[in-house]
Amino acid sequence: MVLAKKWIYAKAFSGLPTAENFRLEEETVAAIKDNEFLAEAVFLSVDPYMRPYMLQYPVGSVMIGGQIAKVLESKHPKYPVGSFVCGNFGWRTHTVCNPDEGELKPYVLPDFGKEPLSLGLGVLGMPGNTAYFGFLEICKPVVGETVVVSGAAGAVGSLVGQIAKIKGCQVIGIAGTDEKCEWLKSIGFDHTINYKTADIGEELKKAAPKGVDCYFDNVGGKITEIVCGQMNVFGRISVCGTISNYNSEAAKVTDPQRDYVWKQLKQEGFLVYRWKARYMEGIEQNLKWIQEGKLKYHETVTEGFENMPDGFIGMLTGGNTGKAVIKV
Numbered sequence: 036m037v038l039a040k041k042w043i044y045a046k047a048f049s050g051l052p053t054a055e056n057f058r059l060e061e062e063t064v065a066a067i068k069d070n071e072f073l074a075e076a077v078f079l080s081v082d083p084y085m086r087p088y089m090l091q092y093p094v095g096s097v098m099i100g101g102q103i104a105k106v107l108e109s110k111h112p113k114y115p116v117g118s119f120v121c122g123n124f125g126w127r128t129h130t131v132c133n134p135d136e137g138e139l140k141p142y143v144l145p146d147f148g149k150e151p152l153s154l155g156l157g158v159l160g161m162p163g164n165t166a167y168f169g170f171l172e173i174c175k176p177v178v179g180e181t182v183v184v185s186g187a188a189g190a191v192g193s194l195v196g197q198i199a200k201i202k203g204c205q206v207i208g209i210a211g212t213d214e215k216c217e218w219l220k221s222i223g224f225d226h227t228i229n230y231k232t233a234d235i236g237e238e239l240k241k242a243a244p245k246g247v248d249c250y251f252d253n254v255g256g257k258i259t260e261i262v263c264g265q266m267n268v269f270g271r272i273s274v275c276g277t278i279s280n281y282n283s284e285a286a287k288v289t290d291p292q293r294d295y296v297w298k299q300l301k302q303e304g305f306l307v308y309r310w311k312a313r314y315m316e317g318i319e320q321n322l323k324w325i326q327e328g329k330l331k332y333h334e335t336v337t338e339g340f341e342n343m344p345d346g347f348i349g350m351l352t353g354g355n356t357g358k359a360v361i362k363v
């Protein structure tokens with residue numbers, strides 16, 4: 036008999052989540068049937084989308100999210116015992132899964148070589164593919180162009196800036212602390228702006244005297260309004276996320292549409308699963324760049340399944356550099 040721990044969405048989110056929003060429970064896991072497997076979480080992900088997405092679920096649901104898990108028992112030929120899978124099993128330690136059901140299939144992790152398994156939740160998983168596809172396919176950067184990335188020191192942003200450097204662009208990263216800005220410079224960003232202390236508009240004019248060609252937007256709000264004001268004609272904006280308003284009751288995002296018209300800007304929102312048919316291409320390319328020393332990653336690891344809410348709230352409030360993960 037296997038006992039699973041799971042984190043329940045105990046109270047609807049309102050503003051920044053607190054410990055009251057979560058409740059730890061246990062359940063006995065059912066025996067597996069044909070075409071099912073039982074997996075035990077090794078690393079779990081905490082991501083910004085969980086804050087707005089959970090509002091669609093009733094109180095009492097298990098918190099949603101991805102994890103890397105080890106297959107303990109299996110009656111499915113493609114998920115052998117001992118393999119490691121990436122699956123959207125939620126905030127739970129043990130899961131019985133029929134991988135042929137549901138839209139987002141779990142997949143056995145490809146060989147990461149010497150790299151740690153936790154990267155399957157970061158640079159070699161959903162955030163890595165968000166950066167790879169969301170930047171390259173939507174911004175279509177050209178050598179010599181100027182690229183701005185907001186949320187630059189996070190899981191997605193830190194990769195977008197480095198991919199832009201690989202593509203021969205000038206890169207400006209906007210992040211929330213001097214330490215994060217220093218780290219961004221150490222991994223190749225040309226300029227950084229601490230949005231909490233700097234005059235963003237003035238600093239951006241200095242860093243991008245010829246204007247901005249591509250903007251990869253992780254945050255929305257005031258930062259986006261300022262960057263849009265300095266876009267060049269025919270600039271491209273990849274709208275990845277708007278974390279600046281995820282905790283707001285009524286999002287008050289200033290509308291920068293005027294710039295889109297006058298400068299004929301192209302702005303496109305996306306969900307990374309648009310490229311699910313090419314998912315392994317992104318993982319393989321990012322792994323190759325890591326192995327060639329062109330792509331660096333950083334993880335902020337919270338130890339212990341019991342501490343998942345702390346890791347989640349810490350990430351929403353800027354406590355992470357690079358990908359925030361939980362180690363069971």
Ligand SMILES: NC(=O)c1ccc[n+]([C@@H]2O[C@H](COP(=O)([O-])OP(=O)(O)OC[C@H]3O[C@@H](n4cnc5c(N)ncnc54)[C@H](OP(=O)(O)O)[C@@H]3O)[C@@H](O)[C@H]2O)c1
Pocket residue numbers: 082083084161162165186187188189190191192209210211212215253254274275276277278279280305306307308350351352353354355356357358359
């Ligand atoms: N479209 C898609 O398919 C897709 C997929 C993955 C992620 N996303 C989006 O991409 C964005 C980044 O996700 P991630 O996983 O890489 O998270 P992350 O950047 O690793 O973590 C969140 C970061 O957001 C920053 N932040 C928090 N509040 C902010 C505010 N009011 N203004 C500006 N920055 C703020 C914090 O850094 P600072 O210290 O710099 O404030 C924090 O560390 C999110 O908006 C997420 O929803 C979209």
